[in-house]
Amino acid sequence: MNNRLFVKGNEAVAMGAIEAGCRYYFGYPITPQNDIPEYMSREMPKVGGFFLQAESEVAAINMVLGAGAAGGRVMTSSSGPGISLKAEGMSFMAGSEVPAVIVNMQRPGPGLGGIDASQADYFQAVKGAGHGGYRLIVLAPWSVQELYDLGMLAFDLADRYRTPVMILGDAMLGQMKEALIPHSYHRPADLPEKDWVVCGKGRRNHANVVKSLMLKDGELEAHNWHLHAKYDLIKQRETRCATDNLDGAELLVTAFGCAARIARTAIDMARGEGMKVGMIRPVTVFPFPSEVYLQATARTPKVLCIELNNGQMVEDVRLSVDRQADVRFYGRPGGTGSLPTPEELLEQIRKHYKD
Amino acid sequence: MSDNVFMAGYGGQGILVIGNLLACGAILEGHNASYFPAYGPEKRGGSAMCTVIVADSEIGSPVIGRPRVALLLNQIAMDKYFSQIKPGGICLYNSSLVDHLPSQRDDLCLIAMPANEMAYEIGNPRLVNMLMLGAYAEKTGAVRLASLKAGLELILPERNKRFIPANVEALDRGAAFVRDSVAAAC
Amino acid sequence: MAVSVQPVFERPKVLKTTATHYCAGCHHGIVHRLVAEAIDHFGVQDRTIGIGSVGCSVLLYEYFDIDVVEAPHGRAPAVGTGVKRVHPDSVVFTYQGDGDLAAIGTAEIIHAANRGELMTVIFLNNTTYGMTGGQMAPTTLPGQVTTTSPYGRDVKVEGYPIRMAELIAMLGGTGFSARVAVDTPQRVLEAGKTIRKAFGMQIEKQGFAFVEVLGACPTNWGMSALEANARVSGEMMGYFPLGVYKDITVSA
Numbered sequence: 001m002n003n004r005l006f007v008k009g010n011e012a013v014a015m016g017a018i019e020a021g022c023r024y025y026f027g028y029p030i031t032p033q034n035d036i037p038e039y040m041s042r043e044m045p046k047v048g049g050f051f052l053q054a055e056s057e058v059a060a061i062n063m064v065l066g067a068g069a070a071g072g073r074v075m076t077s078s079s080g081p082g083i084s085l086k087a088e089g090m091s092f093m094a095g096s097e098v099p100a101v102i103v104n105m106q107r108p109g110p111g112l113g114g115i116d117a118s119q120a121d122y123f124q125a126v127k128g129a130g131h132g133g134y135r136l137i138v139l140a141p142w143s144v145q146e147l148y149d150l151g152m153l154a155f156d157l158a159d160r161y162r163t164p165v166m167i168l169g170d171a172m173l174g175q176m177k178e179a180l181i182p183h184s185y186h187r188p189a190d191l192p193e194k195d196w197v198v199c200g201k202g203r204r205n206h207a208n209v210v211k212s213l214m215l216k217d218g219e220l221e222a223h224n225w226h227l228h229a230k231y232d233l234i235k236q237r238e239t240r241c242a243t244d245n246l247d248g249a250e251l252l253v254t255a256f257g258c259a260a261r262i263a264r265t266a267i268d269m270a271r272g273e274g275m276k277v278g279m280i281r282p283v284t285v286f287p288f289p290s291e292v293y294l295q296a297t298a299r300t301p302k303v304l305c306i307e308l309n310n311g312q313m314v315e316d317v318r319l320s321v322d323r324q325a326d327v328r329f330y331g332r333p334g335g336t337g338s339l340p341t342p343e344e345l346l347e348q349i350r351k352h353y354k355d
Numbered sequence: 356m357s358d359n360v361f362m363a364g365y366g367g368q369g370i371l372v373i374g375n376l377l378a379c380g381a382i383l384e385g386h387n388a389s390y391f392p393a394y395g396p397e398k399r400g401g402s403a404m405c406t407v408i409v410a411d412s413e414i415g416s417p418v419i420g421r422p423r424v425a426l427l428l429n430q431i432a433m434d435k436y437f438s439q440i441k442p443g444g445i446c447l448y449n450s451s452l453v454d455h456l457p458s459q460r461d462d463l464c465l466i467a468m469p470a471n472e473m474a475y476e477i478g479n480p481r482l483v484n485m486l487m488l489g490a491y492a493e494k495t496g497a498v499r500l501a502s503l504k505a506g507l508e509l510i511l512p513e514r515n516k517r518f519i520p521a522n523v524e525a526l527d528r529g530a531a532f533v534r535d536s537v538a539a540a541c
Numbered sequence: 542m543a544v545s546v547q548p549v550f551e552r553p554k555v556l557k558t559t560a561t562h563y564c565a566g567c568h569h570g571i572v573h574r575l576v577a578e579a580i581d582h583f584g585v586q587d588r589t590i591g592i593g594s595v596g597c598s599v600l601l602y603e604y605f606d607i608d609v610v611e612a613p614h615g616r617a618p619a620v621g622t623g624v625k626r627v628h629p630d631s632v633v634f635t636y637q638g639d640g641d642l643a644a645i646g647t648a649e650i651i652h653a654a655n656r657g658e659l660m661t662v663i664f665l666n667n668t669t670y671g672m673t674g675g676q677m678a679p680t681t682l683p684g685q686v687t688t689t690s691p692y693g694r695d696v697k698v699e700g701y702p703i704r705m706a707e708l709i710a711m712l713g714g715t716g717f718s719a720r721v722a723v724d725t726p727q728r729v730l731e732a733g734k735t736i737r738k739a740f741g742m743q744i745e746k747q748g749f750a751f752v753e754v755l756g757a758c759p760t761n762w763g764m765s766a767l768e769a770n771a772r773v774s775g776e777m778m779g780y781f782p783l784g785v786y787k788d789i790t791v792s793a
Binding site for chain 1: 390392393414416417418420421
Binding site for chain 1: 587589590593605608622623627
């Protein structure tokens with residue numbers, strides 16, 4: 001098999017995490033991501049790491065908070081309902097600047113919903129699931145390989161910016177299997193030292209405190225401006241986006257994650273019929289690649305946004321192009337038997353290409 | 356080489372195992388492949404279905420609306436997926452558990468395989484899936500039998516590796532059925 | 542004649558000189574001191590990590606000169622679990638009130654105890670939510686008037702006060718569970734010994750160690766400091782008996 005492995009998406013993200021030095025995992029079972037805790041429970045002991053199945057998603061995210069505050073590379077994973085429960089902890093980690101990686105293998109909702117693929121948690125991920133106005137860096141892989149690669153990158157981003165990072169996958173990416181080329185993790189030389197962590201005061205002349213309560217005059221506002229500046233820096237430096245055939249395109253199709261995967265085939269079919277279709281695929285959905293949309297729509301002022309929900313990312317696309325382009329939408333909210341096919345998306349491309 | 360296949364039947368018939376094995380074998384040969392299961396909350400007894408895509412270019416969608424080939428292992432699968440097979444495609448079905456076709460189609464290559472009876476002949480009714488996959492490989496050439504045999508080592512859990520020789524035999528028998536049978540001559 | 546002066550009472554080394562924000566007659570200050578004395582006793586300030594909780598004791602890090610993580614409401618035992626797994630040789634303690642530990646954080650405390658997490662939990666039970674202004678707590682006594690039980694706690698509606706020291710003692714991972722009070726000098730000394738024991742259990746890796754301290758909250762009880770102090774033995778101890786409920790280092 002040369003150096004290619006045949007791997008399930010859920011396992012790929014766990015493999016990438018361990019390769020990147022993640023040594024602590026806390027989680028709670030929920031479909032469709034159970035392969036992640038199962039893999040971690042099997043593999044962590046082999047690398048001297050630690051796995052714990054917590055009593056709830058709430059407990060798990062707080063264990064992540066503790067381990068992250070203590071300086072460990074730590075991760076949890078869940079899906080929809082479990083991510084809602086983790087919202088409290090994510091807000092605390094954003095506020096007290098604790099790095100960690102949270103995987104959401106999305107399933108459709110609301111409520112218990114279903115267990116198939118969905119992208120209905122886009123708002124929850126990029127607008128902040130919890131209280132208080134914070135941001136997560138949100139990575140949106142579209143393949144087993146990217147689950148692995150972004151699974152590594154997430155830890156570097158978390159440590160570099162002292163912030164929780166979410167990997168926004170879905171049931172399709174988590175459950176599918178395809179080829180994966182594993183590679184070694186290389187720690188960036190310029191990652192900051194973690195001199196802020198709790199580990200016992202030791203010989204330090206000051207105690208380290210990891211907290212988000214700020215009651216002194218002006219203290220909280222200053223902290224929020226600090227977080228805001230950090231998010232701006234993240235926007236400048238960490239926006240990632242894949243584009244394809246934008247030059248001369250008559251229609252731009254945009255999608256992320258599993259929807260982009262299905263759209264990819266539909267776009268190829270459309271090109272086969274002679275249509276000039278460009279593709280924009282955000283790899284980070286926060287920060288959102290607004291500039292890419294702005295530039296592309298200056299030349300091609302028609303966009304079709306495709307999602308596995310009833311229209312969420314499309315709002316960010318419209319904000320990005322600020323009425324300079326005609327932004328259309330096609331989506332389905334997911335559920336058993338509700339996955340769109342490439343043929344179905346091709347129909348949509350034909351329709352929007354023409355008028 | 357490129358192909359796309361639906362495989363469907365009862366949960367417990369080993370549908371997901373042969374889906375896995377086909378994709379794994381194709382990757383072993385140096386092709387790209389994706390395997391995508393449709394699954395329910397139950398582990399046994401429900402319906403099982405998966406889509407496998409084999410290609411030499413990068414694989415886009417792991418789901419498709421209209422497959423070129425369908426491996427249909429029972430009547431329910433036949434009723435649900437027969438009409439979706441692309442014109443000019445292949446329907447390889449388990450005639451032991453399918454008693455009628457939902458419609459008349461002249462645009463397909465239909466291969467009826469009495470896979471349950473054949474599995475009993477080789478002594479293990481659980482090998483229906485491997486018989487069907489062997490027949491598929493022989494008929495389409497999408498993947499070599501040798502690659503599937505090599506893939507068994509990778510995809511079967513440790514506790515089932517003792518069954519590899521029986522699985523290999525079933526793959527060969529399935530292939531032989533296609534080679535020797537008039538019914539598969541379309 | 543040379544006179545040698547020996548100090549008989551000092552500020553524990555681990556406490557800062559910061560004045561606390563606690564009300565007059567509140568028992569938190571005494572319990573902070575006892576925790577600080579235990580840390581000094583074992584000489585582990587350099588490797589102690591405190592987990593602050595939500596409640597009056599949230600400002601723990603202002604008073605203790607140690608590394609601290611502030612936990613969301615009720616989650617201190619989960620946060621402590623994460624910290625301890627990264628630094629197994631550290632000394633981790635949580636300091637929690639009754640609303641935090643026995644209401645919103647019930648799942649976290651039960652499961653941390655049941656896993657036998659090597660941490661020390663100091664639980665201050667003053668039968669009310671202090672920081673939010675005197676609402677009903679899971680430990681509020683039957684008939685007790687609070688801002689959310691203005692007609693007195695009705696056990697038919699709100700159930701019974703939870704006896705946490707007894708509950709924790711039943712769990713397999715618990716090494717030590719006791720209830721103490723700090724309303725008299727004698728009991729302060731006893732409580733100090735018990736808290737020291739609970740830190741010692743952790744250091745010797747003897748399982749989860751839990752100390753419930755009955756505390757006074759004069760402000761929210763609407764009492765003077767002396768009246769509140771008297772209520773601890775007068776009303777609370779009848780429902781929450783003092784004692785050691787589990788100690789795996791003592792054979793039965």
